[in-house]
Amino acid sequence: MTADLKLGLNLGYWPASPPPGQLELVTTADDCGYDSLWTAEAWGSDAVSPLAWYGAHTRRLRLATGLIQLSARTPACVAMTAATLDHLSGGRVVLGLGVSGPQVVEGWYGQPFPQPLARTREYVEIIRMALARQRPVTNDGPHYPLPYPGGTGLGKPLKLIVHPLRDRIPIYLGAEGPRNVALAAEIADGWVPIFYHAERGPKAYADALAAAPPGFEIACPVTVNITDDVAAGLQVVKWTLAFYIGGMGAKSVNFHLNLMGRLGYADDAAEVQRLFLAGDRAAAAAAVPDDLADGISLVGPLARVRERLALWRDSPVTTLLVGGVRDPAHLRALADLL
Known part of the structure; x- marks a missing residue:
């Protein structure tokens, strides 16, 4: 159980162009007590x-990458x-880090x-070594060898020129598979699940998180839609789930599809993928179970959202990363509920 559930504002990544109004959302979150x-x-x-x-426009909010893709930068x-x-x-x-997928x-x-x-593992070790600045950075591992073993032969170990303000910046890992989640519990300060079911998640991830140390953080993205029409609000969540289950990965290798199986929705997810890959995206979204969409989100009028927040308080999640909100008043309302 989480005694003090924190809130983060999750802006994700842009669609075709920067969404309007995001700076107002950010400053509102900063003003009303959001953590990150x-x-x-x-x-x-x-x-x-x-x-x-x-x-540059905020004073309090922690600034988190959720997530940096490892292959984009050394x-x-x-x-x-x-x-x-x-x-x-x-x-x-x-620093939120993730491997992304093969595509x-x-x-x-x-x-x-x-x-x-x-x-x-190598990536995190090198970052921590560089920020600690106790010695020149070297690495004998096969993935990021330092100095580079080929080339001119003139490379040498180096230290950061700048002295870091903090020698240990928090690192969270984005992970879905059990072994990846267990790695986060072993080497990172926190874990960012992409989809975490408020009721089924604790059991599904219990073994992977068994070795997590005290103070280990779980920062969980949650789509929030404050509306009187629960069914229409859940439909927005279903479209997102259908896209990830059906389109964010190859047919034979889709980590999101596999996750749905571990949460108990294997047959449903297989049907969603089949419909999505067949080109019928509306049917794919309709095939997403209501319980799945409802379990990873907070949808409905404020009274219903307040009621369902109790499920998150009873889970190991420490921070709800609020996504999907367009109205700053809704950010304030959610902060008031907590």
């Missing part, structure tokens, strides 16, 4: 640039970026996808 601001990346807007912009580059933004923001940075890693970044757990 999260931005993401896929193959469009990046996760870091918006945080620099919004950080770990040394991420350490430099984190140290820079942490100084500019007065120590407000949180993006190999199709967009032109990098190999295999061995994601081993790559993640």
